[in-house]
Amino acid sequence: MSFLLQCPNKDCRKVTDVVVDKDTKLAYCSDCDCEMTNVTNFVKQSLFSMKKFRSVKKSVSSYALECGNCRKKMTPLLVKDALCCPECREPHRVTSHFKNMFIANMSK
Secondary structure: OOOEEEOOOOOOOOEEEEEEOOOOOOEEEOOOOOEOOOOOHHHHHHHHHOOOEOOOOOOOOOOOEEOOOOOOEEOOEEEOOEEEOOOOOOEOOOOHHHHHHHHHHHOO
C-alpha cells in the first residue's frame, strides 16, 4: 500500500508516492525530493510503520576525497600542484599515482 499525493513544488506538481525521512519524520516527494507540507501525521506514521523511508541521494564523483580537516567528501581542486579541499583549502595527502590519474582525467 502506498500514499499518492500531489507534490506542492511548482516545478514538479506530479501525483507521486510520498516517503518519510527517518530522522526528521518529514514527508518528501519521491520524484523531486521536495518537502511535502500537505501530509497529515496519520500518513507520516503510516509511512514510518511501512518503512517507506527517504533514500539519501549522494552526488559524489568518482574522484571525491574526504578531507581530514573539515570531514566533507568532495572532488578536490588542483592548486599549485597540490590537491586541496574546495571547502577549507587544506591540501590532501594522496599518492602520486592518484594525483597523476586525477590530473590526466581533468585535462580531458
